[in-house]
Amino acid sequence: MALRLFQSDVGECLRAVVAQQLIPKIDGGRVAAVEILFSSPSIGNMIREGKTNQIASAIATGVKHGMIHMDGSIQTLLDEGTISPEAACAAWAAPSWAPDEPGSSASWPMAPASRPSSAR
Numbered sequence: 001m002a003l004r005l006f007q008s009d010v011g012e013c014l015r016a017v018v019a020q021q022l023i024p025k026i027d028g029g030r031v032a033a034v035e036i037l038f039s040s041p042s043i044g045n046m047i048r049e050g051k052t053n054q055i056a057s058a059i060a061t062g063v064k065h066g067m068i069h070m071d072g073s074i075q076t077l078l079d080e081g082t083i084s085p086e087a088a089c090a091a092w093a094a095p096s097w098a099p100d101e102p103g104s105s106a107s108w109p110m111a112p113a114s115r116p117s118s119a120r
Contacts, residue, residue, distance in 0.1 A: 003050075011048035014039045019070065023083050023091050031082055033091060035070035038062065 017037040022030040037043070037059055046054050059069045071092055078088040 007050055008048050011044040011046075014044065014047065021070065021074075021091050023074070023077065024087050025082055026084050026087075031077060033070060033073040033077055034068055035059070035073065036066065036068045038065060038067055040065075 016039060017035075019035045020032045023033055025031050037055065040058070040062070043055060043058050046052060046058065056069065059067045063069075063072075074083070074088050074091050077083045078085065083091075
């Protein structure tokens with residue numbers, strides 16, 4: 001009962017969530033990969049009903065409203081050459097499809113044209 005009440009309160013009050021991961025850069029230091037979620041009636045309903053597993057797809061469809069998915073942010077940093085493929089694999093939320101070894105193209109999620117040359 002308490003969980004249901006909490007979900008209801010959060011679903012009603014939530015306006016936005018910002019999360020970040022600091023990922024090692026190729027040239028030293030760290031860079032932030034971010035995820036941004038803006039609340040909407042559908043996201044509020046997902047939270048109230050305990051369907052939080054659907055939030056990732058809501059973020060993907062909310063890109064036009066400024067939402068950013070963590071995996072997309074990591075992908076951008078990788079495409080820009082800011083982080084290495086190994087750092088990207090370590091940071092991805094569900095890297096079950098990540099290469100088994102650095103430089104391996106097995107199960108790599110990116111289209112070959114978007115992969116950095118070190119990952120081909």
